Amino acid sequence: MIRHALKLMWNRKHHNLLILCELMGAFLVLMILWIAGIAAHGRWQQPVGFEAENLWTLTGAGPEDAAPPAGTGQRLLAAAREHPQVEGAGLMYFPLYTQSGMRISNTEDGRFLLAEHIPASPGVGSVLGLELVEGRFFDERDRSGASPPVVINRALADRYFGRGAPVLDQTLRFGETSHRVLGVVETFRKGGELVLEEPVFFSPLWPDSELRFGLAALALRMRPGTDEAAQEELVMRLRAEMPSWNFDITRVADQRQHHLQERAAPLVAGAVVAVFLLAMVGLGLTGVLWQNISKRTQEIGLRRAQGATAADIRFQIGLELSVLTAVSIVLASVLAAQLPILGIVEVETSVALRAFVLSSAILILISAVCGLYPGWLAARIQPAQALHRQ
Amino acid sequence: MLRHYFLISAKVFARRPFFTFVSLFGICLTLVVLTLVAAFLDHTFGAVAPEVHTDRMLGVFAVVLESEDGRHYQGEASYRLLDRELRELDGAELVSLASVPQSAATFVDGRKVPLRVRHVDGAFFQLLEFQVLEGRTLTDEDHVRAEPVAVINLETRRRLFGDGPAIDQSFDVDNQRLRVVGVVANVPSFRPISSSDVWAPVTSAPGEVDRRGLTGRFQAFILARTRQDLGPVAEDVEARFASVDISEADGYDRLEVRAETLFAAVCRRLMEILDEDEEGGPPPAERVRLILAVGALLFMALPALNLVNLNVSRILERAPEIGVRKSFGASSRALALQFLVENLMLTVVGGLLGFVLAALCLEAVSGSAVVSYAELSMNFRIFGWGLGLAVVFGLVSGVYPAWKMSRLHPKMALEEGAS
Numbered sequence: 001m002i003r004h005a006l007k008l009m010w011n012r013k014h015h016n017l018l019i020l021c022e023l024m025g026a027f028l029v030l031m032i033l034w035i036a037g038i039a040a041h042g043r044w045q046q047p048v049g050f051e052a053e054n055l056w057t058l059t060g061a062g063p064e065d066a067a068p069p070a071g072t073g074q075r076l077l078a079a080a081r082e083h084p085q086v087e088g089a090g091l092m093y094f095p096l097y098t099q100s101g102m103r104i105s106n107t108e109d110g111r112f113l114l115a116e117h118i119p120a121s122p123g124v125g126s127v128l129g130l131e132l133v134e135g136r137f138f139d140e141r142d143r144s145g146a147s148p149p150v151v152i153n154r155a156l157a158d159r160y161f162g163r164g165a166p167v168l169d170q171t172l173r174f175g176e177t178s179h180r181v182l183g184v185v186e187t188f189r190k191g192g193e194l195v196l197e198e199p200v201f202f203s204p205l206w207p208d209s210e211l212r213f214g215l216a217a218l219a220l221r222m223r224p225g226t227d228e229a230a231q232e233e234l235v236m237r238l239r240a241e242m243p244s245w246n247f248d249i250t251r252v253a254d255q256r257q258h259h260l261q262e263r264a265a266p267l268v269a270g271a272v273v274a275v276f277l278l279a280m281v282g283l284g285l286t287g288v289l290w291q292n293i294s295k296r297t298q299e300i301g302l303r304r305a306q307g308a309t310a311a312d313i314r315f316q317i318g319l320e321l322s323v324l325t326a327v328s329i330v331l332a333s334v335l336a337a338q339l340p341i342l343g344i345v346e347v348e349t350s351v352a353l354r355a356f357v358l359s360s361a362i363l364i365l366i367s368a369v370c371g372l373y374p375g376w377l378a379a380r381i382q383p384a385q386a387l388h389r390q
Numbered sequence: 391m392l393r394h395y396f397l398i399s400a401k402v403f404a405r406r407p408f409f410t411f412v413s414l415f416g417i418c419l420t421l422v423v424l425t426l427v428a429a430f431l432d433h434t435f436g437a438v439a440p441e442v443h444t445d446r447m448l449g450v451f452a453v454v455l456e457s458e459d460g461r462h463y464q465g466e467a468s469y470r471l472l473d474r475e476l477r478e479l480d481g482a483e484l485v486s487l488a489s490v491p492q493s494a495a496t497f498v499d500g501r502k503v504p505l506r507v508r509h510v511d512g513a514f515f516q517l518l519e520f521q522v523l524e525g526r527t528l529t530d531e532d533h534v535r536a537e538p539v540a541v542i543n544l545e546t547r548r549r550l551f552g553d554g555p556a557i558d559q560s561f562d563v564d565n566q567r568l569r570v571v572g573v574v575a576n577v578p579s580f581r582p583i584s585s586s587d588v589w590a591p592v593t594s595a596p597g598e599v600d601r602r603g604l605t606g607r608f609q610a611f612i613l614a615r616t617r618q619d620l621g622p623v624a625e626d627v628e629a630r631f632a633s634v635d636i637s638e639a640d641g642y643d644r645l646e647v648r649a650e651t652l653f654a655a656v657c658r659r660l661m662e663i664l665d666e667d668e669e670g671g672p673p674p675a676e677r678v679r680l681i682l683a684v685g686a687l688l689f690m691a692l693p694a695l696n697l698v699n700l701n702v703s704r705i706l707e708r709a710p711e712i713g714v715r716k717s718f719g720a721s722s723r724a725l726a727l728q729f730l731v732e733n734l735m736l737t738v739v740g741g742l743l744g745f746v747l748a749a750l751c752l753e754a755v756s757g758s759a760v761v762s763y764a765e766l767s768m769n770f771r772i773f774g775w776g777l778g779l780a781v782v783f784g785l786v787s788g789v790y791p792a793w794k795m796s797r798l799h800p801k802m803a804l805e806e807g808a809s
Contacts, residue, residue: 018699025692232497239565244596246564248495249502273423277692280416284696287412291703 005319008299016324019288023328024335026281027363031336033274034355035347040194040267042351044260049153049188050096051129054226055252057095058218058234062245072242073121073207073216079241080218085230088221090124091207095217097192097255106160106174115156115174116198118190119205125151127221135168135183138204142182147171148203149182156199157184172201179203192256194263282366289321289374293381300378301386310379317375318368325367329360392731399732402708409704410736413697417740418747420693421780424686425748428775431682433578433766435653440518440577440584443613446483447517448624448649449583450476450610453631455642463642466490468606469592469599475630481619482612486513489598489607491586494564496550503549507563508586509595515541517613518584525557525572528591532571536593540568545763546587547573563588566595576763583611583652585763604636604645612649624649651675686779687786694787701733701791705798716800726796733788734781741780745773 009016058080062068073091080089094101102117124130125137132151142149150172152160157167172179179201188200205216222230231249238247293300300313333356339345340352403410437444450472455463472487479485491506512530520527520541527541540563547556547570560569568590577585592598592608614623631647650658657674712725745768752766 015702018695018702022692022695022699025695029692228502229500231495231502232500235495235497243565246492246494248493248504250504273419276419280412280419280693280696283412283415284700287409288699288703291700291707295703295706 002319005316006323009320009323015292019285020324020328020331022281022284023325023363023367024332026278026366027329027332027359028336029274029277030359030362031332031355033271034358035351036267036270038351038354038358039348040263043196044193046189046193046197047187048193049128049130049185052096052252052256054222054224055096055128056220056222056231056234056249057252057255058220058238058247058249059095060216060218060238060242060245060247062242068211068242070210071208073205073209073211075241076216076218076238077121077123077207079237080220080234083230083234083237085223085226086220086234087223088123088127090127090219091121091205091216092124092219093119093205093216094190096128096190096219096252097259099191101190104174113156113159113199116190116200117174118200118202120202121205121207124202124219127219129221130185130188132183133186135181137202138182142204143206145180147178147180150179151183151185151202152181153185153188153197153200155187155197156201157181159199174201192259192263194260278362278366282370285367285370286373289317289371290377293317293374293378296378297381298386300381301383304381305383305386313379313381314375317378318371321367321371322364325364329363395728395731396735398711398728399735402732403736406704406707409700413700413736414740414743416693416696417737417780417783418744420690420783421737421741421744421776422748422751424689424779425744425772425776426751427686428779429748429752429766429768429772430580432769432772432775434580435656436771438581438769440520440574441581442519443517444652446614446617446620447651448612448614448620448627449652449655450612450627450647450649451652451655452609453604454646455604455636456644456646457642463605465605466607466609467647468601468603469608470601471604471606471634472608472610473599475634476610476612476627479612479623479626481614481623481626483615484513484517484613486517486611486613487511487592487608488514488583488611489592490609492607496561496563498550503546505546505563505587506585507588507590509592509598510589511592514589514611517611520577520584521575523573523575525570527572527574528589533591533593537591538566538568538594539571540588540590541572541574542570542588543574543576543586543763545576563590566590568594576765578763578765582656583609604634604642610649690783690786694783697733697787698790701729701788702794705791705795708795709798712795712798713800716798722796726792729792729795730785730788733792734784737780737784737787738777741776741783744780745776748776 060076077089077091080086103114104117106113106115122137122139125132130137130151133154135151137151138149152167152172156172157165160172161167161170167181167184170181172181187197189195189197190200220234235247235249239245303313303316304310340347432438435444441447450467452464453467453471466489469487469489476485476487488510489508491508494505494507496503496505510528512528512533515527515529523544524547525541528539531537532539540561542550542556550556550561551559556570556573558569558571560567562568568588579585612623612627614620627649628647631645634645636642636645648655654673654675657678660678661674715725749768752768756765756767
C-alpha cells in the first residue's frame with residue numbers, strides 16, 4: 001500500500017518536488033522564528049542579577065579637556081546620600097541597560113577570553129542587590145592588598161577556571177594585571193533581560209581616586225514609593241556641587257521597559273510576517289492539492305471502481321501528503337543543521353531541538369488542515385465520473 | 391496585442407476567484423514587507439525633509455586616530471579641528487558643523503522632560519530645510535553673537551509649554567538657560583543628521599568652541615555645488631586633514647578623516663561591526679547593497695515558490711486555449727510571453743494593493759510610539775521601488791510556469807480540452 005503510494009508520487013516527481021521545496025521553505029521559516037523566540041524567552045526568564053525596582057541611575061559628564069579632580073566621586077556620592085529618599089548610593093562606570101562598556105581580553109597563555117570590566121565602588125554590591133554565591137563584595141578592607149580584588153560572575157569563573165574548580169582567592173590575570181577573586185555572583189547581565197550572559201568582573205573604583213571623564217554613573221537605591229520630584233532635587237543638588245557638569249537621571253525600571261520593547265519589536269514583527277507567510281503557504285497548498293485532485297479524477301475513479309472505499313481514497317491522499325511533509329522536514333533539518341555545523345551561527349542544542357519539535361508539529365498540522373478539503377473532494381469521486389471523462 | 395493579453399488574463403482571474411485571491415494574498419504580503427523596508431531605508435537615507443539635498447551632501451561623521459602602540463579612537467571630532475580645516479572648501483556651497491545630540495534633563499513642575507540637545511552653527515538651518523511652525527530658525531547672527539537661544543521641535547514645545555505660548559519663553563537645559571525663538575516639526579529619531587529635540591548655537595555653550603584637542607562631539611556636513619563636485623570635495627577634505635598637525639592629540643600619530651555620504655558612512659560602520667572590513671574589496675556601500683538585494687530575493691523565494699506551484703498546477707486548466715492557439719501556429723515564445731505578461735499583471739496589481747496596505751501600516755507606525763517621532767509617509771521614490779520589486783517578483787515567479795505552459799504539446803492540450 002505504502003509502496004504503491006510512493007510509486008504514484010514518484011511518477012509525479014516534478015510536481016511533488018515543487019511542493020516539497022515549498023514545505024521546506026515553510027519549515028525553515030518556522031525554525032528561524034522558534035529558535036529566536038525560544039532563545040529570547042529563555043533569556044527573559046533568567047534573572048539579571050540586580051533588582052531594578054526603586055533603582056535610579058544618575059549620569060554626569062563634565063568638560064572633556066579637564067579631568068575631574070581626585071575626590072569628585074566622593075563628593076558626588078556624599079551629595080546624593082544627603083537626600084532623604086536615597087537608601088544607598090554607589091559609583092560605577094557604565095550604567096545598567098547600556099551597551100557601552102570596556103571589554104578586556106585575556107591572551108596570556110594562549111587563551112582568548114573577552115570579559116566585560118565594570119569598575120564599581122564598594123557600595124554598588126548592596127545598591128544593585130547583587131547576590132553573591134561565594135565570597136563577598138569588596139570594601140575598605142581590600143584597599144591594601146598586593147593584587148586588586150575582583151568580583152566575577154559564574155560565566156567568567158566557569159570559562160576561566162573551569163566548571164566546578166575552586167574560584168575564591170584564585171588569581172585572575174587580564175592583560176598586565178593579576179586580580180584576586182573575592183566573590184562570585186551567579187549571574188549579572190548589565191545589558192538587561194534580553195541579552196546573553198557575558199563574562200563580567202567588577203573591580204574596585206575607590207570614590208576618592210581620579211574619575212575618568214563621562215563614564216561614571218551613580219546607582220541610587222531609593223526608598224519604596226519615592227515620587228518623581230526627587231529626580232529634580234537630586235539633579236539640582238549635584239549641579240550645585242559640580243556647576244560645570246551636566247546631569248541626567250533615569251529610573252532603571254523605565255530603562256528596563258524600554259529595553260524589553262526595543263528588543264521585542266523585531267521579534268514581534270518577524271512573527272507577524274511569518275504567520276502571514278505560513279497562511280499563504282497553507283492557502284497555496286490547498287489550492288495545489290485541490291487542482292491535483294481534479295486532474296486525477298480518472299485514476300481515483302478507477303480505484304473506486306475496483307472496490308476501494310471512500311476511506312481508502314482519503315487515506316491515500318493523506319498518506320501522500322504525510323510522506324511529502326516528512327521528507328521535507330528531514331531535508332530542511334539536514335539543510336538547517338549545516339549552519340551550526342559549519343559554525344556560521346551558534347544555536348544551543350536544546351533550543352534547536354525544541355524549535356525542531358514545535359516547527360515539525362506546526363508544519364504537520366498545516367499540511368493536515370490543507371489536505372482535508374481536497375481529500376474530501378477526492379473521496380466523493382464516483383467511478384462513473386472517471387468513465388464519463390474517458 | 392497587449393490589450394488582448396490583459397483581457398484574457400482578466401477573464402482567467404475572474405473565473406477562479408479562490409486562486410486569484412491566494413495568488414494576490416502572497417504577492418501582497420511579499421510586497422508590503424519589502425515596500426516597508428524600502429520606505430524605512432528611504433526615510434533614513436533618502437532626500438526627505440529636512441535633509442532635502444542628500445544627493446549633494448557629504449559628511450565628516452567620524453575621525454579615526456591611531457597610535458603606533460595599537461590604540462584606536464573612532465568618534466566625533468572637536469569643533470575647533472573641523473572649523474579650522476573645513477570652512478573654505480572649493481566646490482562647496484555650504485559647510486555646517488553640528489554636534490551629535492546629547493541627552494539632557496530639564497524639569498517641568500517636578501517632572502523630568504528628557505531632551506536631546508544639538509549644538510549647531512549658523513549654516514545648519516540653511517543646509518537643512520526644517521518645517522518651521524512658529525517663529526524662526528537659527529541664523530549666522532545668533533551664532534556670531536553667541537545668543538542663548540534655541541529652536542525646539544513640536545513635541546518638546548508640547549512637553550515644556552503645553553498649549554501656552556512658546557516663543558520667547560525660556561527653559562533650563564543643563565547649565566544653560568535658553569530662550570525659544572522657533573518651533574519646527576518633529577524629525578524621526580532615525581535621521582542621524584537632523585533629528586533632535588533642541589537646537590542651540592554652539593557659541594552659546596560655555597567653552598565648546600575653544601575646546602582643545604582633536605576629539606569632541608562634532609560632525610561636519612558639506613553641501614557640494616553640484617553632484618560632480620562630490621568627488622573632488624571628498625578628496626580635498628582628505629588632503630587637508632592629511633597635513634594637520636596632530637601633536638596636540640595625546641600620543642596619537644595618525645589621523646584619518648573621510649568625507650562621505652551618510653549611506654556610505656553607515657555601511658562602513660556596519661561592515662566594521664560585522665568584521666568584514668577587508669582591504670581592497672568593493673566599497674562597503676556596494677556590499678551592503680548586494681546584501682540587501684540578496685536578502686530581498688531570499689525573502690521572495692517562498693512566496694514565489696508558492697505562486698509557481700499554483701500556476702503550474704493550473705496548466706491543464708488552460709489546455710484548450712493553449713491547444714487551439716498552438717494548432718493555429720502560435721509559437722512557444724509568443725505563448726510564454728503571454729503567460730509572463732499575465733503573471734506580471736497580477737503581481738503589479740498585487741504590488742499596488744501592497745503599496746496601499748504598506749501606507750496604512752506606516753500610518754499605524756507613525757501614530758504609535760514604537761519609534762519616536764516616526765512620521766513615515768509614502769512618496770514617489772518608494773512607489774517606484776515597490777513597482778520595481780513587483781516586476782522582479784513577477785519575473786521570478788512567472789518564468790518557469792510560462793515556459794512549462796508554452797511547452798504543452800498541442801495534441802495533449804486538445805485531448806485534455808475535449809473531455
